[in-house]
Amino acid sequence: MRLFTIPIAVLLCFFQVVLTTNGIPFSTRAYWMRRANQALGELSGSPCPFAPFGTAVVNHTDTDGFGDLICIGVNQNRQIGNPSLHGEIAAIANCTAILTDPYGRFRLTASEAQAAFADLTLYTNAESCPMCASAIRWAGFKEYVYGTSIDTLVRKGWSQIHISSLEVFQASLDLMSRTVLIGDVLANETDPYFLWQFDPTYPCPDGCLHSGNGTRCRAFTRDELR
Numbered sequence: 001m002r003l004f005t006i007p008i009a010v011l012l013c014f015f016q017v018v019l020t021t022n023g024i025p026f027s028t029r030a031y032w033m034r035r036a037n038q039a040l041g042e043l044s045g046s047p048c049p050f051a052p053f054g055t056a057v058v059n060h061t062d063t064d065g066f067g068d069l070i071c072i073g074v075n076q077n078r079q080i081g082n083p084s085l086h087g088e089i090a091a092i093a094n095c096t097a098i099l100t101d102p103y104g105r106f107r108l109t110a111s112e113a114q115a116a117f118a119d120l121t122l123y124t125n126a127e128s129c130p131m132c133a134s135a136i137r138w139a140g141f142k143e144y145v146y147g148t149s150i151d152t153l154v155r156k157g158w159s160q161i162h163i164s165s166l167e168v169f170q171a172s173l174d175l176m177s178r179t180v181l182i183g184d185v186l187a188n189e190t191d192p193y194f195l196w197q198f199d200p201t202y203p204c205p206d207g208c209l210h211s212g213n214g215t216r217c218r219a220f221t222r223d224e225l226r
């Protein structure tokens with residue numbers, strides 16, 4: 001797990017089971033990272049879509065610090081046709097809609113909703129591209145937590161704009177807000193979602209198996225689970 005704060009980047013290497021970052025134990029971080037993975041099945045229709053980028057946005061500033069889920073998001077490029085709808089952008093849009101819903105839990109005004117992001121933590125199962133990392137900084141999130149790194153994605157064949165989140169964050173010091181960056185959280189569980197797409201020998205994520213010529217993964221059917 002890596003934790004970075006602005007303006008000084010600090011590399012911390014501890015055993016994940018005992019690490020507490022920003023006052024929150026690893027077990028809590030793991031819970032919410034798994035929640036970001038689960039968003040895939042809920043919003044994309046498959047637990048193992050080709051573009052398995054999932055996000056969960058959480059408020060850890062509530063009473064016990066465990067966290068309150070505000071919204072989830074997944075990559076919707078193919079569903080919607082909007083090429084900017086990466087998981088993080090979709091989640092920011094979903095959260096905004098939930099925060100400002102006049103009949104919802106929060107009923108915030110637009111300006112109140114914008115300010116609310118300063119209390120929120122964004123969990124994404126893969127390091128954000130520079131577009132999403134910039135959006136996270138513009139939103140002013142309190143924390144940004146990712147699993148699989150961009151380096152891993154590139155190494156396994158994913159096309160990426162190869163600028164790390166840390167570089168984006170270091171270039172955003174003029175912004176008024178500060179966002180704590182925590183990387184490599186639960187990467188041992190997020191990596192399998194991203195390692196099969198360009199490697200037919202790599203197994204599908206849990207609950208899924210190869211289909212067709214091995215270039216896709218699909219969920220087990222009920223019969224196959226018996």
Ligand SMILES: [Zn+2]
Pocket residue numbers: 086087088128129130131132133
């Ligand atoms: Zn992105």
